[in-house]
Amino acid sequence: MNKHVAFIYDDIFLKHETPEGHPEAKERLIAIVNHLKSEGIWDKLIHVKPRKATEDNLLLVHEFDYIEKIKNLPPGYIDPDTYICEHTYEVACYSVGAVLEAVDGVINKKFDRAFCAVRPPGHHAEIDSAMGFCIFNNISVGAAYAKKKGFRKIFIADIDAHHGNGTQHIFEDDCSVFYFSSHQFPFYPGTGRELERGKDAGEGCTYNIQLRAGSGTKEYLMVFQDILPQKIREVKPDLILVSAGYDMHQDDPQSYINVTTEGVRSVIRSILLASYVPKIFVLEGGYNPPVLAECVKITLEEMLD
Structure with missing residues (x-):
């Protein structure tokens, strides 16, 4: 088997410390790495270290004042959910830098698929x-x-059980980036209605699918085997990026969506088969570490296939 899938990871991501009991903990990534090694997937991957994103990179989408604020805030909660520690700014720069490294790797034909295991x-x-x-x-x-x-x-x-409000808003007036999301609704963060379709020059380039609590594999396969491939054919992208959140799994504590492990595999397979352009997966949610690790493993199995 030729190695054509990059796994972009560094232990730097473990330095973003959150309080005990916080769902977004370093144990998520520790579980992924250990599972990939024990299941024999680790050695089949091209291992790439992330680089640290520069301030100029961050300014491609974020405001200068906000970047400065994150750089200088003391440790603590900055909203009811989001915690920063003394290393968070640096770690977050590497989290961005992993995706930049993936883009460059695709451009330079070092690999055609990448998974960014970041936090x-x-x-x-x-x-x-x-x-x-x-x-x-x-x-x-x-x-x-x-x-x-x-x-x-x-x-x-975006396959996460929660709507990617930030991603949608950043590109909602830009039709060169098409945003497609399936998510539980109504649910956190409250955005992602089907009538949100972009605005101005981006009208029609946002596509949201609202799923009720209790939706499972059947509903997800309808979205990802029927609707998603059709949208990709219409858009004709030359790059596909996946917000790979696995909290839609039936055993995840952070949503009320009930996709089985094999359902997750089918979703990933449908994304991979929908087009043969390069694909970069970027880890988002998934808060049951053993389940998350298994979902990432099957994602990489499908990417390697």
Whole structure:
């Protein structure tokens, strides 16, 4: 088997410390790494270290004052959910930098698929604020960077059980980035109605699918085997980015969506088969560490296939 899938990770991500009992804990990544090693997947991957995103990189989507604020805040909660410690700014820069490294790897043909095992996650982060465990919007900075590097049309598929409000808002007036999300609704963060379809020059380039609490594999497969491939065919992207949140799994404590493990596999397979352009997966949610580890393992199995 040729190695063509990059796994972008560094122990730097463990330095973002959250209080005991916080769902977004370093144990998430420790479980993933240990599971990949014990299951024999680890050695089949191209291992890539993230780089530290520069302030100029962050400025592609975030406001200068907000970046400075995160750089200088003392440890503590900055909203009811989101905690920062003394290392968070640096770690969040590496979290963004993992996606930039993935984009460059694809451009330089070092690999055609990548999985960024990062934290803190990103899709709730707005232009000027942290939210929902997220500091900087990793996937959005990656998309903006990819545009600068010459990608013409980028498709972001967000499979997290929570709507990626930050990603949607960052690109809602920009049709060069198409945002597609399936998520529990009504639910945190309260955005992601089907009538939110973008605005101004971005009208029609946002596509939200609201799923009721209790939805499971059947509903997800309808979305990802029927609707998503059709949208990708219409958009004709030259790069697909995936906000890979696994809190839609039936055993995750942070949502009321009930997708089985094999359902997750089918969702990933459908995304991979929908188009043969390069794909970069960026970790978002997933708060039951053993379940998250298994979901990442099957994602990488499908990416390697």
